[in-house]
Amino acid sequence: MGRREETRRRTFDEILTVANRVAEAEGWPAVTIRRIATEIGYSAPVIYQHFENKEAVLHTLLQQGNTELLQRLRGAVAGGTPAHGPHLAATAYLEFVRSQPALYQLMSGAASGAIIDAAARHRAAADVIAFTRHLIQTWAEQATVELVSVEDASDLLWGTLHGLAGIGTLADVGFDRAQQLADQAVAALLGYWSRA
Numbered sequence: 048m049g050r051r052e053e054t055r056r057r058t059f060d061e062i063l064t065v066a067n068r069v070a071e072a073e074g075w076p077a078v079t080i081r082r083i084a085t086e087i088g089y090s091a092p093v094i095y096q097h098f099e100n101k102e103a104v105l106h107t108l109l110q111q112g113n114t115e116l117l118q119r120l121r122g123a124v125a126g127g128t129p130a131h132g133p134h135l136a137a138t139a140y141l142e143f144v145r146s147q148p149a150l151y152q153l154m155s156g157a158a159s160g161a162i163i164d165a166a167a168r169h170r171a172a173a174d175v176i177a178f179t180r181h182l183i184q185t186w187a188e189q190a191t192v193e194l195v196s197v198e199d200a201s202d203l204l205w206g207t208l209h210g211l212a213g214i215g216t217l218a219d220v221g222f223d224r225a226q227q228l229a230d231q232a233v234a235a236l237l238g239y240w241s242r243a
Contacts (some may be wrong), residue, residue, distance in 0.1 A: 059097050061087050063111065066104050070149040075162030078104070081180060105153060105161050109171045112150045116143050117175050124182065129189035131235060132182050137208055137229040143210040145222040155209060192241050200240060207232045 065086045069078050080101055084091045098104045123139035124132045144151045152158035156168055169176075182200045187194050194200050208229060215225030 052238075055097075058087075058089070058093070062094055062097055062104065063108055067108055067150060069146075070158075071147065071162070071187045072154070074160065075105075075149065075153065078161070080104075091235065100165075105163055106167065106171075108150065109153055109163055109168065111182075112147070112154045113171045113175050115147075116140070116154070117178055119143050120175065120178055120182075129185045132186055132231060133204060133233050136179070136182055137204075137233050138226060140208045141212060141215060141222060141226055141229055144215065150214060151212065155212075157213075176201065186237070187240070190237075190241060194240060195243070203236060204233070 051192065062083055065083050066078050069082060069086065080091050080098075082118070084094050098107070100212070119139045119142070120136050123135040127135050135169050149158065153161050153163065154168065156165060157164065179198050183200045183204065184196070184197050186192075187197070187200075211225045211229050211232065212218045214228075215222040
């Protein structure tokens with residue numbers, strides 16, 4: 048990679064880092080092209096060389112967030128047994144949300160001032176969804192459980208964790224409690240599927 052390409056790549060990455068940092072500190076409405084430019088010491092036209100508009104920045108962050116979540120999920124279950132895979136993934140999911148709440152809001156469609164349509168969010172999460180389905184299928188095969196629908200089971204797990212992530216952000220509940228509840232919820236789901 049030439050020096051010019053390296054500088055361009057560094058600027059691209061810096062734009063995304065700054066946008067995410069501003070969102071985490073002040074919320075998505077504070078993320079503007081002008082604000083990003085000011086934070087990194089460039090003029091707005093430099094930002095526009097990399098991104099057409101704020102929405103393009105958000106879509107790229109959406110992709111990166113899902114890539115990071117997938118890496119965390121894979122890392123969490125690597126080396127674990129299929130029986131513990133759903134529990135390990137649940138812990139990793141909630142830790143991701145705890146560490147980057149604004150990014151998670153963007154990914155889940157709950158970010159004010161940063162609207163990304165559901166179809167785009169679903170496309171961005173395709174690999175995470177496929178991983179979750181594979182995780183559930185692997186658990187079912189190891190536990191000799193015949194699931195009516197791996198897709199339904201995956202959506203139930205995903206929805207449960209999304210709800211727990213939401214209550215984890217509440218000061219009177221917190222993520223430690225949400226983690227405890229997630230462990231109970233995953234055990235309950237696996238138990239139900241084992242008996243069904």
